[in-house]
Amino acid sequence: MSNEELKVLLEKYLSDEITPAERQRLQVLVQNDHNRHTLGEMIAAILAEERYTTTSQVDLQQAFGEVMQEAAHREARSRERSMMVVTDSSSSPYFRIFYKLAAAAILLVGLGTGAYWWYRSPQPVANRPVAAVVVPGGNKAILTLADGSIIELDSAREGALGNQGGTRIIKLNGGRLAYAANSAANAGAGSQYNTISTPRGGQYQVVLPDGSQVWLNAASSLRFPVAFTGKDRAVTLTGEAYFEVAQNAGQPFIVQTTGMQVKVLGTHFNVMAYSDEGRVKTTLMEGAVSVSQGKATSLMQPGQQASINESGEAFNITRPDLEEVMAWKTGEFRFRKTDIRMIMRQIARWYNVEIEYKGDLSGITLYGGMTRKENVAQLLELLEQTGEVHFSTNGNHITVMPAGMN
Template structure:
């Protein structure tokens, strides 16, 4: 159970309102790795607070820079673990980044790199649904309510960002394939006819029948999808990707099968899953484990991972747990719908966590705050979109 008093002290530290005794307590806790759950809760709740834009926008650019540098130096003075310094810095940058994106975007000057990044907004709930007859429905154009009927199911849009397949009683099942796809800069949720819930990350897709057969529930995915599978011991759920199959009865797991990531990574949160890459090569994952499969290789590697980091995207976070910078930039490219020039990107690891609901400028500043990496964003030479570059 969280210690609410400690959470409160951490919040005061984040807001620069600690007295000397409280500040010493905070540094002691963080140096010793104590109360990390309380620290994460304080960070999360402070990040969710609304920002008084009128107050922040009254600051000149010089004052903003001075404020940012002052707080970052304060955090960096003490020997606090690297990822904790990052988290505290991210809170400051969150406020400053929002003020910049709201206050400076309307200025009629030539856009410098910082303003370009501030104007790159995060992804949103956008996807397209393809029906059995080839009809494509752009879901962000539709309001809540019934979208279509496919065989014995009604397709319902529930508010923003989710569709549900609801079986119709006393109607004979008709098997027809539908698919849901998100673009770069998009995400969406779907409840399948069996009650299984799936979350699609950016540049992802899932193909599925409108009615599952009597022996199995089979879907095919690309990109990254998180599943909470409805339990049915008599009808296994099978998620198919290029190069592997994941077989389950009822469980929670995440699949990352982006082609530019190389390996297909399956992370298990609850229950058990069977990873099969051929008729003779398979293994069963336990909760907390992640399998890695390289397409074309007859090998499955398994390791224990931080499942919260692997599935943070579903909850609106980007986790950098000793993450390769190039991999992080690929994530940002998909979510913010930008390109990345990898030619000068160093082979370094970064740590931390930040919300996916902030502008790209905030994320780039947060990465720079606790590393020697300096990033910028520029218009592409052909004028078609933007790209992240090394300064």
């Protein structure tokens, strides 16, 4: 890549003369961290040109700095959906120049960190009124007690929900459940199991009897004893959860899934074990964990992700984008060259919608990010702004097609 190529593409972008192929090339160049400094210098040089400095109405140099700072702040504020808003002053030619340069500035920050969806004003998208009623998920879960009785946590009142084997079950505020074991917990409590399950469109947090904290993603469940009285602390997970395990060297913590066992003493990690994702993935944030499946075993280090390979004989150890892995816990959608079908599976679980596919969607991977607080219509609009995909909606049914297909 030459600086001349980057400059030509940037000039074409600012003058609205860029072709779709050239725009795609510019996206690739901007996403390369090695080009960020060069691009910043080029934008600054453009701002210094006489054609942008002859007006006293707008201090573009200062505006550029402010926009860059604001864009960085937006990224830090959970990457919530941000769009450039054109005010009445947009009739000014100087404002239009500033708008394009501001867009380029935000493009630099946004694309450089992988959260793009070109920051231009969105165009009207057809077939969206019905989808607007599909709202995001929230704190919803069902607790199944050892005797089979069921408590709907989202409708239950805060406070004590019951007592099992000397362990109190308490609903806290903000979508949290806590198990408070005490000295009166009897030996039989270790054989009494509870299960907390989130539906599609739900999430919940639980504090286990040992003080370990677990965040459950949508369409997930965790089975655990009401007291950890044995030689280990074993729980069973389906779906996805993030664990912050209380340290206890004499009682290892074990997470069992259908495709992997994770063994720890005290650490922070994420386990994704959805049946429709093909592979179970464990991502370690802090500490150390041992993963095993059959004869395969591996010791992980922070920042690594383990998944069992196709043969089931060895683990694949990679270093994933940790922000993308943890986006669900921080209330975000975060895509970094993510396959469209994987994106739609996340959407299906969080919004409780049905997905259908039409046409050839192979090879479509997207970058982007948005808060999970928005309704599905806004997310679909942003996805369509990439020019790669198109959606048709009918109630809670979404059809995904390549762009240009109806």
